Amino acid sequence: MSKAYVFTSNGGPEVEAFVDQDTPVPGPGELLVSVRAAGVNPVDWKLRTGVTRRGSVPQPFPTVFGSEAAGVVEATGPGVEGFTAGDEVFGNPVTGGYAELTLLPVAVTAHKPAGLSFRDAAALPVAAATAYDGLRQLGLAPGTTLLVTGAGGGVGTAAVQLAQHAGIHVIGVASAAKKEFVESLGAVYVESGPGLADRVRAAAPDGVDAVFDLVGGDTLRAAASLLADPATLISAGGKQLVAELGGAPVERARTAAVLREVADLAVAGVLRTHITRTFPLAAAGEALRVVEDGHTLGKVVIEVTA
Structure with missing residues (x-):
């Protein structure tokens, strides 16, 4: 038996609970992993509410x-090649990361570099990989200007850093409380809220070439109004709305190759995870509340085992 933090139905925090679960059995192409750390993301609570679903x-x-999770391989399923018990890995679990044991599919699992901590590795599979995929989708040239909404969160923080590494000028939109943090990343800060479009025009009189939205709603609408070509508008925060505005959702690659790439960038110091809060598994609910509150600075990670 192993401990895990679950939701027992769709709803609010009242449906969350700790349970003891049977040890997962790895199927074909899967790894049984002893979790060392798990990243916390908005999608976690959105799945609980039922607002977001995985497939049909x-x-x-x-x-x-x-x-997202990082840990040590305990056993491998049938047909697995390239991984063995004792390997340190990270990736996207199929049975949840807020657990002592989980299953990772090899298709979205990579070996953890020795120079990367479990905490940092656990912050990459969703946040950093989404940022990487989005920037690759936009295909911006050096010298262009990118507007990132939600620049102070996990995906936004990674997007700002990766864009700057590619020679792209970045304007970061976030709440006033995150101004200093966003500026420390090297972005030009613009405060979110009513009047956003006018503030962006003042900060970028020559205009913006693309928008990477992570917020949705009114923020996405305001950002879209700044573009002459909606084809350069992508969003991970308002997938339906961005399509209505002529843009596109972020196209996720979800491959081990992308995980290896972002890990190499992290080891090289190009990409910093900016983990600002850590919690033990016993405080998983508290960790989730921090993210669900919507004012997360950087990344939140749960340390499951030492």
Whole structure:
């Protein structure tokens, strides 16, 4: 038996609970992993509410929280090559990351570099990989200007850093409380809220070439109004709305190759995870509340085992 943090139905925090679960059995192409750290993301609580779903298959309950994890391989399933017990890995779990044991599919699992901590590795599979995929989708040239909304969160922080590494000028939109943090990343800060479009025009009189939205709603609408060509508008925060505005959702690659690339960038110092809060597994609910509150600075990580 192993401990896990789950939601027992769709709803609010009242449906969350700790459970003891049977040890997962790795199927073909899967790894049984002893989790060392798990990243916390907005998608976690959105899945709990039912606002977000994974595919068309009905949600099984109880469902273990967590879409990114790092740990040590305990066993491999049939047909697995390139991984063995004792390997340090990170990736996107199929049975949730807020757990002592989980299953990782080899298709979205990579070996953790020795120079990368479990904490930092656990912050990469969703946040950093989404930023990487989005920037690759935009294909911006050096010298162009990118507007990133939600620049102070996990994906936004990674997007700002990766864009600057590519020689792109970045304007970062975030709440006033995150001004100093966004500026420390090297972005030109613009405060979110009503009047956003006018503030961006003042900060970038020559205009912006693309928008990477991570917020949705009114922020996405305001950002879209700044573009002459909606084809350079992408969003991970308002997938339906961005399509209505002529843009596109972020196209996720979800491959081990992307995980290896962002890990190499992290080891090289190009990409810093900016983990600002850590919690033990016993405080998983508290960690989730920090992210669900919507004012997260950088990344939040749960340290499961030492």
